[in-house]
Amino acid sequence: MTGREADRHPGGAVPAVSMPGERGAAASELLTEDETRLLRRALLEWGGPARCGDRLAVGMGFADAQDLVDRAHLLRDALGADRPLAPADWARVLLATEIVFVSDLAGTGVEWPTTTGLADEPTIRMLRSVQRKLAGTVRPFYGRSPGD
Template sequence: MTLSARPPSALLGGDEVTLLVRATSQWGGPAHASEGLARAMGFEDTSAMLVELAALGRALRTDTPLEPIEWARVLVATEIAFASDLFGAGTEWRTMTGETDEATIRTLRAIQRKLGPVLRGFYGGRASLLAGTTGSELDEGKR
């Protein structure tokens, strides 16, 4: 564990971790990504995304520390799984998770606020979600 890695219990409440676990488990089911979306989310490709999100879901459940880049990937995967009807569970969220949109958005906003300091370097494309790649390199097609 590096100094920047943090376990879920150090940052979030139980309901918040549960939401992240539920959202990461939607990928490969109702939530699915194109290769381009998977790359924009910080994964090498869709196959790697599914493997890594499964591992991140296990890490969340077992309170294993996550690096900031892993927190960023979990958050963006959650945001898309919840809100997107094209790539995520979208309008089927309640059916798939048992959670209402209203409760989910309140919890998601709390997560976003709590993770803000951890994710500061990722906002606005200042750092890429792809390890070792800058946002400008992605824009220029260098990755």
């Protein structure tokens, strides 16, 4: 672990994607393959055209903007391998997806179809489906950061 990573995380440890003792669910238990593919693609945007500052990243439950990029890779891998995610990680994934899709200031926004190859209309329909399916899992984080 680099000194920068140790500075970002209390105790010097980079948090696991799913924390021990947290009840997690795999994507296949909750979502269709297309919905999982959408979330994975949205997370990829944070390492590319999306622009996030530290304050927004913290609001999404990450330590800072670099932690968002680092964890986005871990979360993408976990979704791709169908490993269970803790409820806080599902909240991070959902909020990061919502912001990267919609926001033109911080996310991909109007460039979404160009950078992802996914049209807006089917994306929003799929995102609404994901929101409904994850509502019970992420409900404890409504109105607060998954990092709290």
